[in-house]
Amino acid sequence: MALERDAQLMLRVKEGDDASFAALLERYRAPVIHFIYRMVQSQHIAEELAQDVFLRVYRARKGYEPNAKFTTWLFRIATHIALNAIRDGRGERGTESLDDQEARASELPDRRRTIEQAMLEDARLAEVRRAVQALPAKQRAAVLMHKYQELDYAQIARALGCSESAVKSLLFRAYETLRRKLAHFGVRAAGETPS
């Protein structure tokens, strides 16, 4: 069976090829930062922790064996770093700093939103973020890997160190909590809108 491309790159990193490390970084920089950002909801902390993730990958290169998909291995490291940071109380901030919010607001494309629309959307997104942050950390990690990283159940299970059925259960509980918390925000109405 042919090795996946990422695993081949990582094996070259193992042999000392820094260009392959740069290629992996290019490919996974944003996914790792985004995953941790949604876990801890602070851009600054997310980047700090993502630095640790890539440094770990680099340091572990000599012992790397392509036993699993590269993304599984990478997100296992990212998940552990994020969960440890949250456990130690370093990874959770109630709200983003004003800087973070302003920086992102300036990145949003001009969709000629009315002020009212903008306020509604911002309020709704803030509510979504709060609801996600209130999830237990493991459920949160499962939802984020499932929704945004599109990892399959087996990969999420390996990243979290649990069974596939446990992952499905984590996801179900998380979605149940989210739908209850977000119901007042038009979850029902949004669901009934034909797409």
Place this chain on the structure above:
Amino acid sequence: MTCHELEGLWVPYLDEKLPPRQRERLEAHVAGCAGCAARIREFRAVSELLGQWEAPAPSAWFDVRLRGRIAAEPARGAWWDWLPPFSPRFPLGVAALLFLAALVVWTGGGQSALPPAQVVTVEKTDIALYVVEDVNLLSDFDLLSELNKPGNREVLEKGRE
């Protein structure tokens, strides 16, 4: 099938990963259950809401900083890289080295180089530690928690700058 019995099937159903027979059973239940029909719609709506949450782009300094940290890593991977920072082994190792140095100064009066036997011993220790730490790194994530302790981290960061 009761609503409760279907719980494990919802997420795979919405991901369209349910085997055909299970899917048919779930759909048959939903056709006669208003509560579960609402749940499907609401799960989809939650998923849609989550999809609207964009994460900010990585900052420009991310790669620069990472390259700096990697460049600061010794190229050959000295054995002490693999020790958890400030683990009990670290002060012990320092103490052992100081003791060894004191012994050399005391016995040899600082006139001769290290006896060959001692050099060999140190090299053997290097290899053993290297291998052990390598395995730990891959299998034992307590290493990470060690790294992540606030005190250690600050000192570590300072050391890297």
